[in-house]
Amino acid sequence: MNTIDRTKNRTSKPRTDWTRQYIGGEWIEGTGEKTLENINPYNGETIASFKSAGKDDIDRAYKASLEAGREWAALPPGKREEVLRTAVAIIDERKDEIVDLLVRESGSTMIKAQLEWKSARRVTDEAASFPYRMKGDILPSDTPGKENRVVREAKGVIGMIGPWNFPLHLCLRTVAPALALGNGVVIKPASDTPITAGFLIADIFEQAGLPAGVLNVIAGSGSEIGDDFVTHPIPKLISFTGSTEVGRGIGEKAGRELKEVALELGGNNVMVVLDDADVDRAVEAAVFGKFLHQGQICMALNRIVIDASVYDEFTRKFVEKVKGLKYGDPSDPETLVGPLIHAKEVERLQKEIDAAVKGGAKLAAGGGANGSVLEPSVLIDVDPKQEIVQKELFGPVALLIQAKDEEDAIAIANDTEYGLSGSVFSGNIERGYRAAKRIETGMVHVNDQSVNDEAHVMFGGEKASGLGRFGGEWAIEKFTRSRWISIQQPYRDFPI
Known part of the structure; x- marks a missing residue:
C-alpha cells in the first residue's frame, strides 16, 4: 500500500524559543506592558520569560485570521485534511518533547502527560475527517419552481481562551475542529501554560503547512487583554474552558456583542456507589478519577457518595489505597500526585480541610504538604450540607x-449547582443506567469514574458547568453555520 509522505509539507524545524507571540505567520515580540514569567510549578524554575501581548496584537491577530481564513475555507477539503493529518504525524514524532513540556509547564505527572498526549492526538485525528463531513441539504418548497438549499459553512474566526490544566488537549479540542472546518483561530493561552496551550500548537501547525495567518497565538494577562479579546468585533464565537466564575463573565461580555460561546466550566462531580456495587472495582476507579493530575480536572471526582450498607468497607479500602499513592516529583513515572499549579492552592485547600474537620468531618489521610505538593487527602463522614461539599475543590x-x-444518594448527587460529569457503580447494569439517567449532569459513566473524554463523542455539561457541546458531530455543529439559499426558476408571479 502506498503511504503519503507527510514530511513534504514541513515549513520549519521544531521551535525551542518560546518568548514570542505568533501573529500573521511571524514570531514577534508582544506590545503589552507586562512581562510574563512561565514557571515550573514543581521546582520554581523559569521556563521562559517574554513580553505580554497588547491590545494592538489582538487586533492584528484577528485581522490576520479573518483575511487568511477566507482563503483557507475556500480550499478543497482534501487540502485541509492533509494539514490536519500532517499535524497528527508531527504530534507523533514530537511525543517525547510534548510530554516533557507538559510535565515541566503544567506539573503533569508522567501518567497524566502520556494520557494528555494521546487525547490531543486523537482529537486532532478525528478533526482531520471533518472537511468531508460538512453536510448541506435540499428541502422542498411550497413555492412552485423553488429549490431550498441549506449550506453549511465555516463560521469565520474563532477566539479560543485556553486552560492550564489539560492545556494541549483542551485547546486542540477547539482548534483542530475549527481549523478543519475552515475557520481562522486566535488562541489566548492560559498565562500559566503559554507553550502547551498556545505556542506549541502554532509551531505544530506551522510545521504542518497551515497557511500563515490562519492560526494566531497571543499570550497575555486577562486583566490586560481579556475583555478586548472577547469583545473584538471579528470573532464569531468565543470558546472558553475554565472556571464557572470567569465563564459567566465571558458569557455576559459575548452576549452583549451577540457572539456565540462554547463554555466548558467547573464541576462538582459525583460517584454514587450503590449497595450492590463491586466495592474493590469502585475503589480502584474512584482513586484514579479523584487523584489523576492532583484532581485539577474539571471532570475529576469531588464527592463520593456511598450506600450505608457498603460505606465502611469502601472507606477502609479507599483510605488504604490512597495512603499507598506516590506523590511528589511529576517526572518520576511512579508518581500519581504531583504539584498544584501554584503553592497558594495548597494553602487554600488546607484551609478547606481544616474548616471541614471543624464542621464534623474526619481527616483519614493526607493533609500535609511539601512546597506545591499536597499529600493525597481523604475526608470521611462528611455531612452533605457542609460548605466544602458545594465547592469545586480542584485538588x-x-x-x-x-x-x-439509592434515593438519598441521588438526592445528594443532584444537590449542587454544577452538572458536568458523574459516575454510578452497581452490580446490575440496568439499575446503574436508571440511576445514571436521574443524575443531572451532561455526562454519566456506569461502572467507571468520571474522567472520560473521547473525540468522537459529545462532551459538555449542564447547569453551571457550561454551554454547548464538543466532540464529533457536535463540534461540527458548533464551529460551522447553516445558511438558506433558495433558487427560483422559472420566475415566480407576485400578487402586486
Whole structure:
C-alpha cells in the first residue's frame, strides 16, 4: 500500500524559543506592558520569560485570521485534511518533547502527560475527517419552481481562551475542529501554560503547512487583554474552558456583542456507589478519577457518595489505597500526585480541610504538604450540607459521604449547582443506567469514574458547568453555520 509522505509539507524545524507571540505567520515580540514569567510549578524554575501581548496584537491577530481564513475555507477539503493529518504525524514524532513540556509547564505527572498526549492526538485525528463531513441539504418548497438549499459553512474566526490544566488537549479540542472546518483561530493561552496551550500548537501547525495567518497565538494577562479579546468585533464565537466564575463573565461580555460561546466550566462531580456495587472495582476507579493530575480536572471526582450498607468497607479500602499513592516529583513515572499549579492552592485547600474537620468531618489521610505538593487527602463522614461539599475543590482532596439508600444518594448527587460529569457503580447494569439517567449532569459513566473524554463523542455539561457541546458531530455543529439559499426558476408571479 502506498503511504503519503507527510514530511513534504514541513515549513520549519521544531521551535525551542518560546518568548514570542505568533501573529500573521511571524514570531514577534508582544506590545503589552507586562512581562510574563512561565514557571515550573514543581521546582520554581523559569521556563521562559517574554513580553505580554497588547491590545494592538489582538487586533492584528484577528485581522490576520479573518483575511487568511477566507482563503483557507475556500480550499478543497482534501487540502485541509492533509494539514490536519500532517499535524497528527508531527504530534507523533514530537511525543517525547510534548510530554516533557507538559510535565515541566503544567506539573503533569508522567501518567497524566502520556494520557494528555494521546487525547490531543486523537482529537486532532478525528478533526482531520471533518472537511468531508460538512453536510448541506435540499428541502422542498411550497413555492412552485423553488429549490431550498441549506449550506453549511465555516463560521469565520474563532477566539479560543485556553486552560492550564489539560492545556494541549483542551485547546486542540477547539482548534483542530475549527481549523478543519475552515475557520481562522486566535488562541489566548492560559498565562500559566503559554507553550502547551498556545505556542506549541502554532509551531505544530506551522510545521504542518497551515497557511500563515490562519492560526494566531497571543499570550497575555486577562486583566490586560481579556475583555478586548472577547469583545473584538471579528470573532464569531468565543470558546472558553475554565472556571464557572470567569465563564459567566465571558458569557455576559459575548452576549452583549451577540457572539456565540462554547463554555466548558467547573464541576462538582459525583460517584454514587450503590449497595450492590463491586466495592474493590469502585475503589480502584474512584482513586484514579479523584487523584489523576492532583484532581485539577474539571471532570475529576469531588464527592463520593456511598450506600450505608457498603460505606465502611469502601472507606477502609479507599483510605488504604490512597495512603499507598506516590506523590511528589511529576517526572518520576511512579508518581500519581504531583504539584498544584501554584503553592497558594495548597494553602487554600488546607484551609478547606481544616474548616471541614471543624464542621464534623474526619481527616483519614493526607493533609500535609511539601512546597506545591499536597499529600493525597481523604475526608470521611462528611455531612452533605457542609460548605466544602458545594465547592469545586480542584485538588487532591476526596470527600466521602454516606447515603441512607439509592434515593438519598441521588438526592445528594443532584444537590449542587454544577452538572458536568458523574459516575454510578452497581452490580446490575440496568439499575446503574436508571440511576445514571436521574443524575443531572451532561455526562454519566456506569461502572467507571468520571474522567472520560473521547473525540468522537459529545462532551459538555449542564447547569453551571457550561454551554454547548464538543466532540464529533457536535463540534461540527458548533464551529460551522447553516445558511438558506433558495433558487427560483422559472420566475415566480407576485400578487402586486
